[in-house]
Amino acid sequence: MTDPDRLLSLLEAGLPGSAGRVRRWTNPGPSGQDALLVDPDAALEVALFLRDHPELQLDYCSNVTGVDWLPREVTESVTTTETVGGETKEVTKKVTRTEPGYLEAVYHLYSVALRHGPVILRLRAAGREAPAPLPSLTPVWRSAEFQEREIFDLYGISFSGHPDLRRLLLWDEFEGHPMRKDYVAPDEDGLPAIETAAAKGEANR
Amino acid sequence: MNLTRAAPWPAGTAPFADPGETELLELSLGPQHPSTHGVFRMNALLDGETVVRLQPVFGYLHRNHEQLAERMSYLASMPFTDRLDYFCSLTNNWAYALTVEKLAGLEVPERAEYLRVILAELTRLQNHTVFLGFLLGDMGAWGSVLMYGFRQRDAVLDLFEALTGSRMMCDYLRFGGCRCDLPPGWAAAARLVVDSYPGFLDEMEQLLTENEILRARTMGIGGVEAKRLVNAGVSGPLLRAAGLSHDLRKVDRYGIYDRFSFRIPLGEKGDVYDRLMIRLLEMRESLNILDSALRDLPEGPVINPQAKLRNFRPPAGEAYGRIESPKGELGFYLISDQSPQPYRYRVRPPSLINLTLLEEMCVGAKIADVMVILGSIDIVLGEVDR
Amino acid sequence: MTTMGTTDESLRQDLARRGVHVTSLESLYNWGRAHSLWPLQFGLACCAIEMIAATMARHDLARFGAEVFRPSPRQADLMIVAGTVTKKMAPMVVRLYNQMANPKYVIAMGACAISGGPFREGYNVLRGIDRYLPVDLYIPGCPPRPEALLHGVIRLQELIRGEKLSGPGRSRAADPAVPGEYPIPNYGPAGLRPPFNPDLWQPPSDPDAAPDDGSDAVTPRETTA
Numbered sequence: 001m002t003d004p005d006r007l008l009s010l011l012e013a014g015l016p017g018s019a020g021r022v023r024r025w026t027n028p029g030p031s032g033q034d035a036l037l038v039d040p041d042a043a044l045e046v047a048l049f050l051r052d053h054p055e056l057q058l059d060y061c062s063n064v065t066g067v068d069w070l071p072r073e074v075t076e077s078v079t080t081t082e083t084v085g086g087e088t089k090e091v092t093k094k095v096t097r098t099e100p101g102y103l104e105a106v107y108h109l110y111s112v113a114l115r116h117g118p119v120i121l122r123l124r125a126a127g128r129e130a131p132a133p134l135p136s137l138t139p140v141w142r143s144a145e146f147q148e149r150e151i152f153d154l155y156g157i158s159f160s161g162h163p164d165l166r167r168l169l170l171w172d173e174f175e176g177h178p179m180r181k182d183y184v185a186p187d188e189d190g191l192p193a194i195e196t197a198a199a200k201g202e203a204n205r
Numbered sequence: 206m207n208l209t210r211a212a213p214w215p216a217g218t219a220p221f222a223d224p225g226e227t228e229l230l231e232l233s234l235g236p237q238h239p240s241t242h243g244v245f246r247m248n249a250l251l252d253g254e255t256v257v258r259l260q261p262v263f264g265y266l267h268r269n270h271e272q273l274a275e276r277m278s279y280l281a282s283m284p285f286t287d288r289l290d291y292f293c294s295l296t297n298n299w300a301y302a303l304t305v306e307k308l309a310g311l312e313v314p315e316r317a318e319y320l321r322v323i324l325a326e327l328t329r330l331q332n333h334t335v336f337l338g339f340l341l342g343d344m345g346a347w348g349s350v351l352m353y354g355f356r357q358r359d360a361v362l363d364l365f366e367a368l369t370g371s372r373m374m375c376d377y378l379r380f381g382g383c384r385c386d387l388p389p390g391w392a393a394a395a396r397l398v399v400d401s402y403p404g405f406l407d408e409m410e411q412l413l414t415e416n417e418i419l420r421a422r423t424m425g426i427g428g429v430e431a432k433r434l435v436n437a438g439v440s441g442p443l444l445r446a447a448g449l450s451h452d453l454r455k456v457d458r459y460g461i462y463d464r465f466s467f468r469i470p471l472g473e474k475g476d477v478y479d480r481l482m483i484r485l486l487e488m489r490e491s492l493n494i495l496d497s498a499l500r501d502l503p504e505g506p507v508i509n510p511q512a513k514l515r516n517f518r519p520p521a522g523e524a525y526g527r528i529e530s531p532k533g534e535l536g537f538y539l540i541s542d543q544s545p546q547p548y549r550y551r552v553r554p555p556s557l558i559n560l561t562l563l564e565e566m567c568v569g570a571k572i573a574d575v576m577v578i579l580g581s582i583d584i585v586l587g588e589v590d591r
Numbered sequence: 592m593t594t595m596g597t598t599d600e601s602l603r604q605d606l607a608r609r610g611v612h613v614t615s616l617e618s619l620y621n622w623g624r625a626h627s628l629w630p631l632q633f634g635l636a637c638c639a640i641e642m643i644a645a646t647m648a649r650h651d652l653a654r655f656g657a658e659v660f661r662p663s664p665r666q667a668d669l670m671i672v673a674g675t676v677t678k679k680m681a682p683m684v685v686r687l688y689n690q691m692a693n694p695k696y697v698i699a700m701g702a703c704a705i706s707g708g709p710f711r712e713g714y715n716v717l718r719g720i721d722r723y724l725p726v727d728l729y730i731p732g733c734p735p736r737p738e739a740l741l742h743g744v745i746r747l748q749e750l751i752r753g754e755k756l757s758g759p760g761r762s763r764a765a766d767p768a769v770p771g772e773y774p775i776p777n778y779g780p781a782g783l784r785p786p787f788n789p790d791l792w793q794p795p796s797d798p799d800a801a802p803d804d805g806s807d808a809v810t811p812r813e814t815t816a
Contacts, residue, residue: 029522029541030310059435063525063536063553108525108538108553112435112449115456118525143438143558146263169264169590170715171679175780178714179272185714188786236683237633239662244635244680265680266636268703269713275711285709290636355647373637373734587636590677 002119004034010056015042019034021047025122035120040134043123044161046138048174050109050119058119061141063108064148068128068153068180071101101128103157107137107144125157128180136162154179210557232572236296236577239345244497247563247575254571259564267590274550275582279305279380279517282550287374289552290572290588292332295324295365296530299337300379304526305380309519311512316505317382318461323395323498324365324377326491331361332531333484336583337409340481343580344422357405360398367391378508380517382508392499406488418529423478426434427566427578431475433458437561441533443582444485451527463502465494467578477581488583493518532583534554552591556584617756624668624694625656625748627810628772630685631667632660636674638734640700645737657744664690669747671740672724675703675710676717678783685723689772696751696766698743699726702733709733714782722787725763 004024011018021039038046050058075096082091103125110117125132136159138144148159149168158175159165167174176183218525235246244265250258270289270486286301299321306313313321335358338351362372367388369375375467377384413419446452452469454462470486472479519541527536533555540549559582567575603613604655634642634770646652646660655726661667676684688697701719702708720726727750730743754762763769773791776783787794 027522029308029520029524031307031522031524033524061438062527062534063538065538065549065551065553067549106538108536112451117498120525141438142433142436143561145437145561147453148558165262169267169679171264171778173778175781178269183714186781188782236680237662237687239632243639264715265677267677267679267681267715268636268675268710269715270710273710273713282801288637288709291640351643355644356649359644359647359649372736373640519715 002038002116002203007050007056007119009051009183010053011046015045018042018046025120026097032120033120035122037122037124039062039126040123043135044140045122047107047121050121051140056119057111057113058109058117059119059145060110060112061137062110062118064137064144066151066157066179067104067106068155069101069104070128070181072099073097074099081158098179102126102154103128103132103134104146105134105151105157105159107141109141130156130177131158132156133158133160135160136165138162142154153177156180159185224312224326227252231298233539234261236573240580242579242584244586245398245579245589247579248569249572249575251572254573256567256570256572256575257396259567261560261563261574262264264590265430266586270588270591271550271552274477275547278545279519279547280514282547283378284374284376286552287376288587289554289591290532290535290556290585291373292335292532292585293328293378293531294373294375295321295328296528296535298375299325299460300528300530300535301381301537302378303528304524304539305519307526308381308522308539308541309523309558311381311518312509313382313460314506314509315461315503315508316386317509319498319502320383320387320507321378321460322462322465323495323502324368326495326498327361327364327395327398329491330488330495331358331532332583333488334358334361334405337413337481340477340580340583341413341419342578343446343576344419344489346419348468349466353405353409353412357402359381362403364391364395364398367394379512379514381512382506384508386507395495395500399492399566402488402492410485413485420478422574422577423481423581424476425474426477426570426574427581428474428479429562429565433565434475434562438558439533439562440555440559441529441531442480442483442487443475443533444560446472446479448473453527453534457527459526459528465497467491469494477577480581516545523549527553530555532585532588533559552588554588554591556582556588557590560584560589596734606799614751618752620756621754627659628657628658628669628696628744628747629659629661629667630669630671631664631691633670634673635676635680635684636701637695638673638704638732639659641734641737642671642673642700642740645740650737650741652741652744655741655744655748664688665692667691668694669698670680670724671698671700672704672720672726673700673734675708676720677715678717679715679778681717681720681723681783682777684720685773685775688724689775693771695771696727696747697724698728698730698747699739700730700732701735702731705731709731713716717783719792722792723776725773725791732766 007126011022016110023037023040025035025037027034050056060168062187073096078094079090079092079094080086105123106143107121111120134157136148146168147164151157152165153169154177230251232249232251236244246262248260251257270285286297289297322561338354341350365375366372369377370390426491431449434444434447448471450469450471467490470483472483521541521543523540525536525538535555536553538551539547542548566578606613647656652658670688699705703710704720707716710716711718728743728747730739732739756765773788
């Protein structure tokens with residue numbers, strides 16, 4: 001019951017007009033856990049629908065987490081038709097462009113009543129600049145309360161509609177969001193970082 | 206200190222003739238407190254001895270596990286998972302290995318699956334054993350029950366040490382299997398421990414279940430109905446104590462749990478007494494699983510020969526895996542970008558999310574019950590704050 | 592106060608065989624203190640569990656007179672820093688130390704309390720409690736076994752028995768120039784302010800030559816093998 005296509009058709013039937021606002025996100029890996037990419041404006045509506053639909057009953061929000069996607073350079077081949085000297089021919093060029101980075105909140109939903117899942121919702125904020133607003137799903141699943149606070153603390157996504165949005169783990173005077181990929185902790189004592197095999201990414205048995 | 210005016214008593218309910226106005230008292234419990242199970246802190250607002258508000262404060266053991274893991278190889282994070290819930294290193298290992306195996310599509314040989322079940326159930330036994338000791342300590346029975354618990358736990362830790370070289374931080378599981386095979390005589394020693402456990406549990410039940418003080422301190426305390434627990438993401442023994450049959454060993458049937466016959470003990474009211482009894486009964490079921498797993502343990506390799514330990518790069522993609530740890534649903538969420546480090550590494554900590562309803566459980570209770578309720582949730586701060 | 596130097600050692604042993612014990616006030620005082628250490632009942636992380644295990648039936652810390660764990664710092668004279676000290680927790684640890692009565696001792700138990708250990712590179716992890724507190728004894732391990740803590744307690748007792756109460760080289764508690772309290776760091780925008788107490792700890796001047804083992808600190812120190 002967690003096939004995204006089936007979910008999308010149920011959503012379209014129950015929430016007319018949601019087709020353009022909820023898309024399928026395909027997982028390239030072998031785990032087969034595909035997700036639904038939900039437009040932030042529609043997230044609350046979609047979440048309530050998924051929770052209360054009798055065939056889905058996704059009553060259990062297991063995991064909520066943030067992901068920081070940095071801007072990245074994408075090189076792709078673009079084929080265009082050009083007319084050179086009255087002759088039309090296809091030209092393939094390598095084009096490099098920069099995809100903007102964004103912050104993402106990922107929700108893993110299960111149904112305790114019907115024992116199926118996971119259904120994965122992905123909400124993408126417009127960019128990486130604070131406050132990076134997204135709607136809070138805590139009114140739908142209370143389990144998101146602390147986890148969304150943690151994302152606010154460590155990633156800097158501000159969840160609108162959250163009952164108590166404060167830093168969860170760090171103190172209030174802390175500046176910055178340390179789980180972001182470009183966060184660098186200030187050097188306090190001039191000691192070099194310990195270069196372990198693990199830190200360099202080499203697996204050691 | 207911020208003192209807040211209390212609302213006057215509703216008409217006709219005041220316990221004394223001229224109630225006047227009482228002042229609410231703001232009280233900070235922790236982070237150094239003998240019964241907060243580590244460096245947990247609660248800000249309570251009290252009306253006399255009754256809790257009016259209670260806010261948990263986290264982060265005193267936030268040691269950046271997730272960020273460190275995103276900067277090191279997949280395998281190098283394995284010993285760090287030991288230190289999440291430091292009572293249950295082997296179940297943490299299993300949750301992480303299970304997720305990486307999903308991410309990379311790795312199979313696990315049968316013998317390794319059996320070993321994982323045996324070690325996970327031994328972990329559950331020793332976790333619940335010390336849980337009893339700490340919970341009774343929170344009620345004021347400081348010392349004796351904990352001492353019985355630790356004596357029995359040490360028998361299990363000896364098995365872990367003989368197998369993995371460490372009492373607490375086992376670092377034993379590998380992606381696609383286990384690190385090494387059993388040393389000679391280990392299965393027989395494990396059998397001895399398993400056989401000695403029912404006697405210990407009988408002793409504990411005799412000591413605890415009919416105790417008048419324990420019943421008075423636990424019955425009707427801290428109960429929340431199952432539907433709200435589910436909505437708040439509460440999992441594990443707390444959910445089952447409220448009468449909901451939800452155990453991932455049955456729901457997901459991960460590993461080879463479908464081969465064992467065991468029952469799911471269920472409570473009725475979800476109060477502290479039910480939570481305590483659930484743990485006692487769960488230990489008996491774990492013993493049943495251990496009994497058949499030790500009997501049926503097959504021969505064979507303990508690690509998938511295709512599993513790569515060096516330069517391990519799972520294919521791009523993501524996976525969420527979860528297991529029934531002794532505390533509840535322990536999940537890992539990994540995103541791979543084909544580099545040796547995970548792009549995103551997330552732990553879904555049962556201890557943190559089980560605390561979501563702590564305030565609801567405590568409001569209206571006496572301040573002395575707060576520690577008992579907190580003890581019955583069974584948190585470990587290494588996992589709450591990570 | 593007299594010192595042992597005034598008593599002939601062979602005469603003292605001879606008298607002891609006859610049931611007459613001659614000692615100095617200093618030795619008696621140190622002997623009493625060494626065998627009634629009251630640790631502060633406070634655990635930070637994983638090491639605290641091994642600390643509890645050390646007090647339980649099998650390892651039985653009571654054999655060495657250090658089993659009376661007190662939850663209040665006012666009643667404790669030994670702080671076992673058992674576990675990772677995060678930057679969020681460090682001010683509380685210093686405050687607890689300040690609240691303890693003199694003479695008081697600090698054991699850094701486990702890799703995290705010594706240097707940050709495996710979590711050293713974390714943005715919220717303090718790289719060793721000796722940046723804010725005078726540590727008397729380091730017990731390495733992750734976590735150290737209960738036996739290691741027992742060994743540490745015995746070494747601390749030896750340290751206390753050798754303490755002088757007056758004159759040059761006297762103990763920290765007997766020296767009025769040594770403070771009994773240390774400044775509590777504040778939360779800053781990215782860490783603690785100040786990042787360390789310069790009276791107790793200084794970064795090694797040449798990081799390549801001097802490993803960060805705290806060997807430049809001013810307090811007497813021991814490390815269990």
